[in-house]
Amino acid sequence: MLRIGIVGAGLRGRLFADALADRPGVEVVGFAEPSTRVAEDAATTGLPVVPTHVDLLSDLAPDAVIVATPDFAHREVAVDVAKHGLHLLIEKPLATTLDDANAIAAAVASGGGQCLVGFENRWNPHVLKAYESIQAGELGVPITSNATLSNSYFVPTQMLSWAAQSSPAWFLMPHTIDMLTWLTGRTPTRVSAVGSRGILEQRGVDTWDVIRALLTFDDGTTASLSSAWVLPDAGEGIVDFRFGVIGTEGSLSADLSHQGLTTVTDRQRSLWPLSGRIGRSAVGPAVWMVQDFAAALIDGTDLGPGIDQGLLVTRTICAIEDSLRTSAPISL
Ligand SMILES: NC(=O)c1ccc[n+]([C@@H]2O[C@H](COP(=O)([O-])OP(=O)(O)OC[C@H]3O[C@@H](n4cnc5c(N)ncnc54)[C@H](O)[C@@H]3O)[C@@H](O)[C@H]2O)c1
Numbered sequence: 001m002l003r004i005g006i007v008g009a010g011l012r013g014r015l016f017a018d019a020l021a022d023r024p025g026v027e028v029v030g031f032a033e034p035s036t037r038v039a040e041d042a043a044t045t046g047l048p049v050v051p052t053h054v055d056l057l058s059d060l061a062p063d064a065v066i067v068a069t070p071d072f073a074h075r076e077v078a079v080d081v082a083k084h085g086l087h088l089l090i091e092k093p094l095a096t097t098l099d100d101a102n103a104i105a106a107a108v109a110s111g112g113g114q115c116l117v118g119f120e121n122r123w124n125p126h127v128l129k130a131y132e133s134i135q136a137g138e139l140g141v142p143i144t145s146n147a148t149l150s151n152s153y154f155v156p157t158q159m160l161s162w163a164a165q166s167s168p169a170w171f172l173m174p175h176t177i178d179m180l181t182w183l184t185g186r187t188p189t190r191v192s193a194v195g196s197r198g199i200l201e202q203r204g205v206d207t208w209d210v211i212r213a214l215l216t217f218d219d220g221t222t223a224s225l226s227s228a229w230v231l232p233d234a235g236e237g238i239v240d241f242r243f244g245v246i247g248t249e250g251s252l253s254a255d256l257s258h259q260g261l262t263t264v265t266d267r268q269r270s271l272w273p274l275s276g277r278i279g280r281s282a283v284g285p286a287v288w289m290v291q292d293f294a295a296a297l298i299d300g301t302d303l304g305p306g307i308d309q310g311l312l313v314t315r316t317i318c319a320i321e322d323s324l325r326t327s328a329p330i331s332l
Contacts, residue, residue, distance in 0.1 A: 002294055005053075007069055009039060016286070016290045030049060030056065053081065092310075116303040116304050120175070123285040125285075130254065167229075190215070193214070
């Protein structure tokens with residue numbers, strides 16, 4: 001039996017526990033959660049809840065650990081777990097500083113466990129089909145790509161208690177940078193970013209409202225990224241997600257906002273069809289990612305995007321921040 005512990009019993013920690021319930025050969029041993037309110041709620045699952053990851057490691061003896069703490073709080077947990085030689089699924093972004101990311105990478109290398117960084121779009125059916133189409137040469141050679149991933153005010157002002165310690169770049173761009181580098185097979189060498197702030201600050205959250213970044217890749221081709229945290233809550237949903245790739249022989253584009261189902265009432269926003277449960281099964285990219293993580297550990301196959309991709313994405317977002325601060329392009 002593969003014993004998996006979950007650090008952080010918030011939105012993602014609970015989603016992962018639900019996704020792993022009843023998986024053959026897998027036992028979720030419990031959560032580590034410092035917030036009493038969140039811990040009490042997590043205890044309603046019937047799983048043990050301990051206050052810290054140190055208690056989880058000593059009391060619940062996991063073989064693998066999922067790090068689902070806020071963006072800025074991955075390092076301490078990931079380094080301790082990795083040093084024990086345990087396997088890791090670390091939520092994106094790997095870390096929000098290069099120092100943290102390098103410390104995690106070094107601990108994983110010395111501990112000898114395996115590590116998946118939670119770039120869940122690798123398990124997103126539309127992104128996977130786009131990848132397969134590009135791999136099959138249907139677009140020719142990629143020339144340029146773009147991605148928009150934005151949220152309505154709900155996310156920074158209500159869903160995330162720690163939004164001021166993150167940003168549209170740290171919360172959203174890990175998804176789009178991972179996706180476009182995976183789809184095109186290219187590595188960013190230069191970054192130029194612009195952004196604006198002040199609107200969220202007026203709503204009590206001191207972070208960027210909008211960030212736009214231009215990436216230049218190792219072969220001179222380009223990509224553009226846009227992420228905002230200021231979409232209206234009275235709109236169609238909390239997520240706007242679109243991307244496209246243009247190649248020498250064709251192009252593709254996707255609009256995944258609300259996954260094609262739009263419901264607007266004065267009480268609710270669109271719910272994604274690929275989320276929650278269908279019949280007896282939990283569904284959605286994050287569900288399939290964590291189920292594959294467990295299955296790959298059990299059968300010894302490839303885990304998916306690891307530390308190197310996590311480092312690349314963190315390095316790129318650090319360059320985006322440097323470019324925002326200096327108003328100059330930054331070489332990677
Ligand atoms: N919510 C999403 O849609 C989403 C999507 C993809 C990835 N993620 C990523 O998942 C991670 C978690 O996000 P979330 O939305 O679940 O946040 P959340 O705030 O809902 O949950 C995080 C939990 O971690 C707990 N925590 C903080 N420090 C801790 C520590 N040292 N040990 C144990 N628990 C600790 C907090 O008390 C909180 O309950 C973030 O890195 C985020 O970017 C979130």
